[in-house]
Amino acid sequence: MGVGKFGHKGTLLAKQRFIFLLNYLDRAGIKDYNKGEVQKKIGITRKLSIINWVEFDLQPTSLSRVYKILLVYIEGYSPYAYVLTPSLNKLKKDNTPIPHLYDYERYRLCLHYPHLNEYSQYEEIGQQYVPWIIHWLYYFEEWLYTGEWKGGGVEPGDEIDRELNPKYKKENTSSSKKKEIGTFVTAIDEADKIYDRRLKKLLKEFVHEAA
Template identity: 40%
Template structure:
């Protein structure tokens, strides 16, 4: 039992309710077989192309985001995609183990805005060939962590 003032993990039904109730988040989704699926159309800026992304989330895991349309690899025209995970191709939206994402946080207030931001930087990268979204890329050597609390959190993950 949680003590007074401590938060509980959000259930899949709560996450779905928050996604449906948030006027800034479009799309639709379901909860089936202990899995939340939310499909959302995203246009990161007024001049950017439109994307269709799918968020999947199961308790005990972090949410995954895949871009269904258009195909990011075709848009990249043979260049290796920055800041993604492979098999299957998913967006890298946060650094695991740092507390940026926990099951107590709302997907509509974290993962969806992060997806908009990732696609914004992706659109810029297509033109400039320079990823300005920062962050640690999967497979890269981590930079030395100067913040003691962050260093401990990463070491535990």
């Protein structure tokens, strides 16, 4: 039962959870952030959803580089976390794929395995996601140095994934049933659009400052 699926009450809860996220950033000393809100119709039912986003800097250790993070929260869905800058691919020494990414072009981070219920709709987003992002960045930097991912996690298609992921139980779904679903705008589509807009704005500001 997710937040945002029960009309006005869900909307209030969604706004409240995002305010709690901003409060968490303030308590953590992360005060220089950008934020925004849009409304879009998402999913098969084309439900009007509130989309909140916040952009802030994180440094996993005192010796680390600074990463600009984009966190997108859409009511009824677990948050989406991206690294806006620097370009993670440019930090690599070779063409080895970066572990635990959902999107290798936008650097959308894989922070928890969804089928283990590690993310809770009833806890503060900041208390869950900001430490997860810091841990991911820490192990990413270690991976850059050693070539070994020591942060654990579940890889697509491994034994745990095949046991818990519902998609493997639906492999026999007929094509006719798939056609009934049709095409619709997903939450990930909208989160990706926000990433694209924010990255474009950052690059434009960088060019302007360098001129």
